[in-house]
Amino acid sequence: MVAEQKHLLTEQEYLTLERAALDKSEFYNGERIPIAGASINHNRVKENLNGKIISHLEFADCQSFSSDMRVHFPGTSLYAYPDIVIVCGEPQLLPNEFDNLTNPNAIIEVLSDGTEDYDRGRKFHRYRAIPSLTEYILLDSQTVSVEIWRRNEQGQWTLTHESADPTTVFTIGTIGLSVTLSTVYTRTTGLLPDASAPTTAP
Template sequence: MSRPAEYFVTPADYLALERRAEIKSEYLNGTIYAMSGASRNHNRITVNLARRLGNQLSGKPCEPFINDMRVKVSPTGLYTYPDVVIVCGDPRFEDNQVDTLLNPTVIIEVLSDSTEAYDRGEKFAHYRALESLTDYLLVAQDKPRIEHYQRQSDGQWLYSVADGMEAQTEIAAISSVLRLIEIYDRVEFSDSGDVAEHSASSK
């Protein structure tokens, strides 16, 4: 989160402002936080995730959204915009504007230097309060790596890592598999000043 506005805002006022705003903001406990912009790699990864998941979810009762689907964590009051969110079954929204989702099944965040600590810590703590959430994934943009948290039947979260271009991670709740060679298609990694472009089409 970046510097907040220094006055109390109600959730209703936040939504009214946000629906007219050109720049997205998060909201928590009466405070609005402007969200930072995304890098080229961040955008490419997000698009690749949406494309691969969209293809795999075709014909299934699950729907992916990217960037602009606001999520409300009702138990904590956080309003935020995951990079990718998937809802299975009937989506529930806060009001008839159908732009604030209440029951996400899977949330994916693409990490950046400015948000990584938040995504790993405070934000994940909020997300864990969502009873509907089964999976939370953190996707690096500076190397091929996906960290995956899966909610277990006892409420604990199982952690796993997919590391390297040949790796993959399965999201069992939505019967989908993310292959890193596809998620990092056309993503450029900088290594000691050299830039290498990885393309799934070259495999």
């Protein structure tokens, strides 16, 4: 018995479908990857942090976009919707396109039960192909914790900060914004610090 081959989409086919769709999907290597609805804690963490970012950047050269900004990564076929993306300077879009950002400087993802492995693994690996990206931050929607990865001048990615202490202050280095972890988790429910997460210097 011959296995039925999955139909793979071209990037243009994906973009045509995506622009008409009611629900968002990411794209990689010919496949659409549906984005599941986020929990209330996931959305609370994202909005708490993005509110701080927006206020901090009111008169700055950088700006943030939340969830609906699709990002395309040169050198790969990946199209994704980061929870928060920060761009400094003029946003660059694909030629002749209006909705595909190519020059993020920082990406922030809020981990969920169904996305944690993807966000930590394959997705982060693909993110690293973006020449402009220098900072990748992970927050958890199931426990109180933060991880910050940064690219050094040699192009190597290093985990520079990891903490589950609600009193800890972490810094988004791209924009020089320092936030207390407890502030990011304000009004979430049922979350405890991740006891397995060590604390490293910011």
